[in-house]
Amino acid sequence: MKKIIxxxxxxxxxxxxxxxxxxxxxxxxxxxxTVVTKKDAPVQNKVGIVSGGGSGHEPAHAGYIGKGMLDxxxxxxxxTSPTPDQxxxxxxxxxxxxxxxxxxxxxxxxxMNFEMAxxxxxxxxxxxxxxxxxxxxxxxxxxxxxxxxxxIFVHKIAGAKAEAGASLEEVKAAAEKVIANVRSxxxxxxxxxxxxxxxxxxxxxxxxxEIGIGIHGEPGTERKPLGSADDxxxxxxxxxxxxxxxxxxxxxxxxxxxxxxxxxxxxxxVNRKVQAILQEKGINTHKTxxxxxxxxxxxxxxxxxxxxxxxxxxxxxxxPTTAPAF
Amino acid sequence: xxxxxxxxxxxxTKANQKxxxxxxxxxxxxxxxxxxxxxxxxxxxxxxxxNKLGNNDYEQVADVWKESAMTLMSKVGGASGPLFGTALLxxxxxxxxxxxxxxxxFVEALEDALAGIKQxxxxxxxxxxxxxxxxPVVEKMNEAQTVEAGVLRDTAESAMEATKDIVATKxxxxxxxxxxxxxLDPGSVSSYYLFAALAETLEGEG
Numbered sequence: 212m213k214k215i216i217x218x219x220x221x222x223x224x225x226x227x228x229x230x231x232x233x234x235x236x237x238x239x240x241x242x243x244x245t246v247v248t249k250k251d252a253p254v255q256n257k258v259g260i261v262s263g264g265g266s267g268h269e270p271a272h273a274g275y276i277g278k279g280m281l282d283x284x285x286x287x288x289x290x291t292s293p294t295p296d297q298x299x300x301x302x303x304x305x306x307x308x309x310x311x312x313x314x315x316x317x318x319x320x321x322x323m324n325f326e327m328a329x330x331x332x333x334x335x336x337x338x339x340x341x342x343x344x345x346x347x348x349x350x351x352x353x354x355x356x357x358x359x360x361x362x363i364f365v366h367k368i369a370g371a372k373a374e375a376g377a378s379l380e381e382v383k384a385a386a387e388k389v390i391a392n393v394r395s396x397x398x399x400x401x402x403x404x405x406x407x408x409x410x411x412x413x414x415x416x417x418x419x420x421e422i423g424i425g426i427h428g429e430p431g432t433e434r435k436p437l438g439s440a441d442d443x444x445x446x447x448x449x450x451x452x453x454x455x456x457x458x459x460x461x462x463x464x465x466x467x468x469x470x471x472x473x474x475x476x477x478x479x480x481v482n483r484k485v486q487a488i489l490q491e492k493g494i495n496t497h498k499t500x501x502x503x504x505x506x507x508x509x510x511x512x513x514x515x516x517x518x519x520x521x522x523x524x525x526x527x528x529x530x531p532t533t534a535p536a537f
Numbered sequence: 538x539x540x541x542x543x544x545x546x547x548x549x550t551k552a553n554q555k556x557x558x559x560x561x562x563x564x565x566x567x568x569x570x571x572x573x574x575x576x577x578x579x580x581x582x583x584x585x586x587x588n589k590l591g592n593n594d595y596e597q598v599a600d601v602w603k604e605s606a607m608t609l610m611s612k613v614g615g616a617s618g619p620l621f622g623t624a625l626l627x628x629x630x631x632x633x634x635x636x637x638x639x640x641x642x643f644v645e646a647l648e649d650a651l652a653g654i655k656q657x658x659x660x661x662x663x664x665x666x667x668x669x670x671x672x673p674v675v676e677k678m679n680e681a682q683t684v685e686a687g688v689l690r691d692t693a694e695s696a697m698e699a700t701k702d703i704v705a706t707k708x709x710x711x712x713x714x715x716x717x718x719x720x721l722d723p724g725s726v727s728s729y730y731l732f733a734a735l736a737e738t739l740e741g742e743g
Contacts (some may be wrong), residue, residue, distance in 0.1 A: 265614075288581075290572050292612040319708050321617035323657055327610070327619055355711060407577050427572045429712045532686060 250263035259305030274536025292320035298328030310338030310379035317345040318360025349423030357509035361393035371527035397514030399424035444484035467515040471506040540638040547600035552732035570710040582613035602629035627653035665705035667724035693732035701713035
């Protein structure tokens, strides 16, 4: 294993130091925590948005802190949910009197830790609402679906809604609307290696790929010989489109997300095919995002996300944000 | 039995030893059907528990368990932190105010812990989770209304081994569906260490 690290046990805290040092005018860290917030948090009379999860998905989640997006991000150990006390610190730090929305990805650890934090906050009289993102169509049963790159669209649209002065209930409804309309699926060509163990999370032969992989290397739907960019894009799109109700002239946002070790050149090849498929179906791409948004350490591979948009969602997606990673 | 704060500390000490000794084994079990960090997370949490317990004095069993619970919740992360933390927190609430815990109260505390785990994890028996060790142990203790070391260890051990044959429907292992069969559930193995450590503590006392 080759990694640019100092001490495997200090990776998360040193990474957060780096993030804060990169954007000192926008982001600050709450001392002795793994919580980073907007520099001007809490914003009075604005709903605060808190997200987070295990580390190893950079730029998620700290990179999405900014005006019009997240107010705080809570970082856990690599691929491990942050603990309730840390999430609670984030909630307290961003509550400007209008309540706080927690954006949680659907993993049992994340859900439990964030829920416990929500209980702690409610006990202190802070209004907290939560949404659980489950966009990964690799899992058939809807409630068991993992939260993956579609989470970024939840951050963006909920964040924009909060910035516009909406109530906690309205911000939550906007986030739920994204969750109902967003679908993703990924593929891996190589595994990722945990800094603490130095071992790959799973094995994959040189000529193999795993379709439907999760962002922590969770097993997908099928393991098979590596296909071309067009084949991979078509297969991911098949699964995604089969799970969405999209009609001709509907609008979508597209995200082609790199898992960490796939060059943008290859992501653009995937995007090319994704757009061709949409065009063929008469579906209108309102906006496209190609790059690394929700990575999985040094995994090679990508995910494709489609978000069906209505007029409200388009406006919220298009509104400005200062978040460095968006 | 008269379970005291000293015994509660001894239990946590022995549990910590087992977790540290088997850290890599627990992670390798988790690598097969989860995300491979169970040993690392549990070892970090129990190490913190030992630090906390070593630096303070405790008069009541409830205080030891509460401190251990809060430390696990804040240091383990993942699903294990809230679940093991909730278990010990519920046990602490069940024995609050008692300097010495008798068998009956201890069994009640274990029952509360099991209920807490089920509620926090939104899971039931048979889903290939730590509940598959906790539930049979609690049932056995409840039938006997005593906490007997040999029974405790044997029940936990056979229940832990039986998780091999279960198809997971909760947690990350559930993504594997049928493929989760044939592997032990890491949280059940940790739970077994916890009960085996408790058995040793009781034997040392007996």
